[in-house]
Amino acid sequence: MAASSAKAASSSDNIPDYEYVDVNTKVFHIDSFRSEWLSRLKPEDFSHKQEDDDVFDARFAKEMGADAETMAKLKAICSLDSLCCHPEDQRSDAETVPPNSTLKTLIQRKKKQDLKRPQKVSKNRHDLYADELESLALSRKPNDAVDVVPEGEVILTINVYYPAVYDKFNHNRPHMTLLMLGSHNLTQLRDAICCVSDLQVCGEFSNTPDMAPDFISKDHFKSAFFFFEGVFYIDMRFPECQDISMTTIEWAKTHNFPTYSQAKMEDTRFVDLKVKVGFPYLYCHQGDCEHLVIITDVRLAHANDCLDKKLYPLLTHKHRVSTQKCAVCHVFIGRWLTTKDQFAPSDPCLFCNKCFQMLHYDTEGNKLGDFLAYPYVDPGAFN
Amino acid sequence: MSKLVRERRDSEPVRKALKSDFEMLLSRFKQTESVRFETFSNIWREMNFGHIFYGITVMHKKRKFSRLVLDMAYSFFLPPFSFHIRVGGLYLLYSLYRCQTALPIERIRLALKDWDDVKKFEKDAVNAKHLDVVYVFQKLMFLKAFHFTAMPIQLHFNRKRNVEKSLLCEEFIERPSRPQELINIELLEELSNIQEIYEKLKSSVPSLSGQMDSSVNLIHKDLVPKLRSTVVDFYKWQKMQDAEYRDEDEDEDEDSGEGTSSQQECSRRASIIASIKSRAYGQVAETSKARRHRQVELDLNTTAGPSIKTGYIRISKPSLKARTSQKILISGNTGKGTPTLINRLTSLDPTSDPEAKSKGLKEV
Numbered sequence A: 001m002a003a004s005s006a007k008a009a010s011s012s013d014n015i016p017d018y019e020y021v022d023v024n025t026k027v028f029h030i031d032s033f034r035s036e037w038l039s040r041l042k043p044e045d046f047s048h049k050q051e052d053d054d055v056f057d058a059r060f061a062k063e064m065g066a067d068a069e070t071m072a073k074l075k076a077i078c079s080l081d082s083l084c085c086h087p088e089d090q091r092s093d094a095e096t097v098p099p100n101s102t103l104k105t106l107i108q109r110k111k112k113q114d115l116k117r118p119q120k121v122s123k124n125r126h127d128l129y130a131d132e133l134e135s136l137a138l139s140r141k142p143n144d145a146v147d148v149v150p151e152g153e154v155i156l157t158i159n160v161y162y163p164a165v166y167d168k169f170n171h172n173r174p175h176m177t178l179l180m181l182g183s184h185n186l187t188q189l190r191d192a193i194c195c196v197s198d199l200q201v202c203g204e205f206s207n208t209p210d211m212a213p214d215f216i217s218k219d220h221f222k223s224a225f226f227f228f229e230g231v232f233y234i235d236m237r238f239p240e241c242q243d244i245s246m247t248t249i250e251w252a253k254t255h256n257f258p259t260y261s262q263a264k265m266e267d268t269r270f271v272d273l274k275v276k277v278g279f280p281y282l283y284c285h286q287g288d289c290e291h292l293v294i295i296t297d298v299r300l301a302h303a304n305d306c307l308d309k310k311l312y313p314l315l316t317h318k319h320r321v322s323t324q325k326c327a328v329c330h331v332f333i334g335r336w337l338t339t340k341d342q343f344a345p346s347d348p349c350l351f352c353n354k355c356f357q358m359l360h361y362d363t364e365g366n367k368l369g370d371f372l373a374y375p376y377v378d379p380g381a382f383n
Numbered sequence B: 001m002s003k004l005v006r007e008r009r010d011s012e013p014v015r016k017a018l019k020s021d022f023e024m025l026l027s028r029f030k031q032t033e034s035v036r037f038e039t040f041s042n043i044w045r046e047m048n049f050g051h052i053f054y055g056i057t058v059m060h061k062k063r064k065f066s067r068l069v070l071d072m073a074y075s076f077f078l079p080p081f082s083f084h085i086r087v088g089g090l091y092l093l094y095s096l097y098r099c100q101t102a103l104p105i106e107r108i109r110l111a112l113k114d115w116d117d118v119k120k121f122e123k124d125a126v127n128a129k130h131l132d133v134v135y136v137f138q139k140l141m142f143l144k145a146f147h148f149t150a151m152p153i154q155l156h157f158n159r160k161r162n163v164e165k166s167l168l169c170e171e172f173i174e175r176p177s178r179p180q181e182l183i184n185i186e187l188l189e190e191l192s193n194i195q196e197i198y199e200k201l202k203s204s205v206p207s208l209s210g211q212m213d214s215s216v217n218l219i220h221k222d223l224v225p226k227l228r229s230t231v232v233d234f235y236k237w238q239k240m241q242d243a244e245y246r247d248e249d250e251d252e253d254e255d256s257g258e259g260t261s262s263q264q265e266c267s268r269r270a271s272i273i274a275s276i277k278s279r280a281y282g283q284v285a286e287t288s289k290a291r292r293h294r295q296v297e298l299d300l301n302t303t304a305g306p307s308i309k310t311g312y313i314r315i316s317k318p319s320l321k322a323r324t325s326q327k328i329l330i331s332g333n334t335g336k337g338t339p340t341l342i343n344r345l346t347s348l349d350p351t352s353d354p355e356a357k358s359k360g361l362k363e364v
């Protein structure tokens, strides 16, 4: 009795419920959540295969004891045709709001459209891009059967927010959205996060512009961690990785904070996590570049999802930042930032590679005049 | 202002309008007192409800609107709404899902915590032989219309700002009927039988003073009438609330004078009391909620077996009176050997064997 009630309590712990309504859930274990769903569903409910109409009808008739005549009636009554508003629904109408509708939604939509009719119905690039990304992968099936997302797998939707370093970012919360599988390791999320600070090059290269490395930051600082529910998940794949969470853990110990623990990022799968959906967690890399990470959704995989494992982590949204163009040609993206530059119209100033070279060096490549030059990585260059 | 907050603010008038359209559709559906899909689809067509998707030209807006529409309709499919409204909610989900213009189509998000409610609803519909309700639900499953999710919506840690708290339409909410269902005529009858036996038994216990020992007066003598009148009061109050709700609606268009309204009040009360008397609220064991719509079933179901007509089947077992007197007879016959069972009915001795006690209770 006591044992069974204890068991019931622990199983309901993994049925996600709100901690704060419409904001975030209580903590639950993702793999248990998955098992709870699978134990309730029939295999065909989450199968990637679509059953035949006839199979469905036959089973329904048998289960409900309905004869052929009843079934025929039922199918006719519940058909899509029974919902059509006109005998021959003109689909061409669908682009305009029907006049004289009594539906408040349509009255409101009409009013709104009349108000801002002169405005062009432009779709912003972000949304175009998001659609593009998603439809590319939609119901994609892999060539090789081993790459199929298994039935009953969980798919997580994860938002990774950019650090609020720029003023304009403070209110806009730009982020990227990734779909991950329950079987993914946290390191696979880490590798999918693209952040400009991973690409930032440090150093002044005005004397040796050809020596400026392309993008190297990731190679220099491999340490990184995620922080979920009191646990630091640390990337320990490379020998040069440092446990950068230790400082925090030690500090917490000496300041009477709740004790934190740590685990390896590469050994932790998403299904192993105990997390709150909707709750902001932390991703930290480059020592001090911090990103909020929110798991916005966890659900079972669906037949129409992208079923090719190799396409995951699947990027479904990416904030696009406008690129900074070269101050001279206004065509190419800035690659060099100069200061104390007598040739520059402003301080600091941005140049594309070509304009920078032509303006600051002679044909032999000798530096002309005084200036400092830093390689510049445009945040928008990776859109 | 954050993009998310702005989006939320912009969608607020849309939500309001949608909610009102849904409530209009469902309230018309409720008025028909029928749960047939045919009835629903008639209203849907009459209201040109499929047009709700018209006039959106950009695909990503179509998807956003589909998402919103399905999320909002989903709530009508769940408690605390009455069975009738939930059937309407299911039909609404089905119709919206199938008529949506978004590509790829949006799925209905079904949260794990709501699953048991949904299955219970399906079971009720199966038991009541509402073939169309079951068919529509299973068709949605077959069409893979659902995403089996953790929560009904995606969560972004957005605190709501200035978002009007949306109220549930009270008219749609299930009235609690458990008291009436539990305290029905049969139960009262059995209770009074037990009471009778109990009183007899007490008076048969020899007492020193020759008077009834007050320590055995554990239960009010008028327990049964009191219980009955309490439930009647509750039921009356509930009906009154319903009537008031209806009145409020009517008052909006007719500006009736005070005299007439109080007269109405009186006659309403009279009719309520009359209805309670005639029904003795016993039939208020209105059987299971799902069955209330039996009377309006169409010929669709006539082929579906006899259980529709017979309705609420009671498992008939001998009345408690019969069972108890049998027991008493037995214990009376064997006399000295086993008088324990009756003793346990009256004694509150805490030392008595709890297992036997629970057995005794089970007999009740």
Ligand SMILES: [Zn+2]
Pocket (backbone or CB within 6 Å): A163, A195, A196, A197, A198, A285, A289, A290, A291
């Ligand atoms: Zn970063």
Ligand SMILES: [Zn+2]
Pocket (backbone or CB within 6 Å): A326, A327, A328, A329, A330, A331, A332, A351, A352, A353, A354, A355, A356
């Ligand atoms: Zn240039």
